[in-house]
Amino acid sequence: MAGGARVESIEALRAFRTAWIKFGEAVTLALQDAESEMQRTLVWLETEAPTYWAGQIRKRQEAVSRAKEALRQKQMYKDFSGRTPSAVDEQKALALAMKRLEEAEEKLAAVKKYARRLAREIDLYKGSVQRLATSAMSDIPLAASRIDRMVATLEQYVALAPAGEAPAAEAAGAGAAESEVGPRLSPxxxxxxxxxxxxxxxAAARAALPATDWKIAIVGPAHREALAYLPLEKQPPQPSQWMVLNAAAITAASVYFERLPAQFPDDSGWYVGPADDSEPHELWCISIESLLAARPDLRPVLELPVGVLVVMDASGVAAVLDARAEDLWPAALYKVTGARMGDAAATVPQASSAGAGGNASAPGQTEAQ
Structure with missing residues (x-):
């Protein structure tokens, strides 16, 4: 690499991820609330308001008819003296009824007009916030997933690094954090x-495992040996038992195996799904025998007990979580790789001295050199 990243606190990454997720949730909630409010208003304008004002028009038309009839009756008949009585009150009542009818007709026309206008404005609004909504729904979770992978990689590095080379911020806070809250949970x-x-x-349908190459790496000798070092009781499944496979796991770059309590007859408890951001696929119920026929190297993984979660990628096994969500893999892998590095370092002086002088040196001479 041309340059290294200066990471002083893994906790800062976790805090940023939490704030990032909360921001995405707040944006999504705000957009949903705004759209819901607009839709409620539009529904009101398109259904309730027209119905109300149409009813008001009918009622006010009836009021106008009654006012006209009252005025006609007043103008038609004369009193006992033979004079036509004053119809001022009836004329005022008719004018008021007609004014209220005109108001209802204007309201109904306005409701129809603004319902169409609001529908157009809602479409324009949705277009303007589409990019923000897409970012909140997909980009933010994707970025959070990348942060998770960064944190997992950094924690594995810290776990494998010698004590003197651990980052200062991690070394300062690791002891206090572990003494107060116990082992740190793996991301x-x-x-x-x-x-x-x-x-x-x-409910997964039983199916045959398709003959497709998996993207995850083969479990090599070093990883098989490290799996044997894990402080976990082995629970090998029977070949006739079944497991549930997410179809996306076959082509995913990163996959996880989780063993859960059995849910149906002959269930081994194993579930295999994509650990990356693959799209959801259908679930298949496949036999242990068919998986081991295609990937016999996975046998040590499938022998792990209930409660275990194993992550695999293009480099092989990436993490092994126990039921407490503690990653046991860095320590187990270090037992293998560290021991081999120690053996290689111990043989270097003997090989060098034998090549230089042709004879093996005495123990005292080797230490002196």
Whole structure:
């Protein structure tokens, strides 16, 4: 790499991720509230308001008819003296009734006019905020997922690095944090939220595993040895048992295996899904035998007990979480890689001295050199 990243606090990344997610949720909620309010207003203008004013027009037309009839009656008949009585009150009542009728007709016309105008304005508003809505719904969760992967990588690095090389901020806060709250949870535990509900897994249709190359790497010798070092009781599934597979996991660059309590007869408890941002796919119920026939290297993974979550990518096993969401993989892998590095370092002086002088040096001479 041309340059390194200066990371002084992994907690700052976590805090930023939390704030980022809250911002996305606030934006989404605000957009949904605004659209909901506009839709309620539009529905009112298109249904309730026209119905109300149409009813008012009918009532006021009847009032006008009654006022006209009262005026006609007053003008038609004469009193006992033979004179036509004054119809001023009836004329005022008719004028008021006609004015109220005109008002109702204007209101109905205005409702129809502004219903059409509001519908156009809503369309314009949706177009103007579409980019923001897309960012809140997809870009922000995608960025949060990238931050999760960054945090996971940094934590693995911190766990593997010698004590003297750990970042200063992590070294300062690690002891206090672990003594107060116990082992730090791995960010990979978020994947447990992606696992389908028990009833959804139980409803998965049984299918044959397609002959397709997986993108995740083969579990190599070093990783198999590290899996054996894990302080977990092995629970090998029977070949006749079944597991649930998300179809997207086959072509995903990163995959997770989670073993849960059995939900149906002959259920091994294993669920396999994409650990990246792949689109949701249908669920298949496949046999353990068919998976091991296609990927026999996964046998050590499938032997892990209930409560375990394993993340795999193009480099092989990336994380192994126990039931407490603690990542056991860095320590197990370090036992293998660290031991091999130590063995190689121990053999270098002997090989060098043998090549230089042709004879093996005495122990005291080797230390002196």
């Amino acid at each position: 990979w535990c978020r994947l447990r939220r992606s696992t389908p509900r028990p009833d959804v897994r139980a």
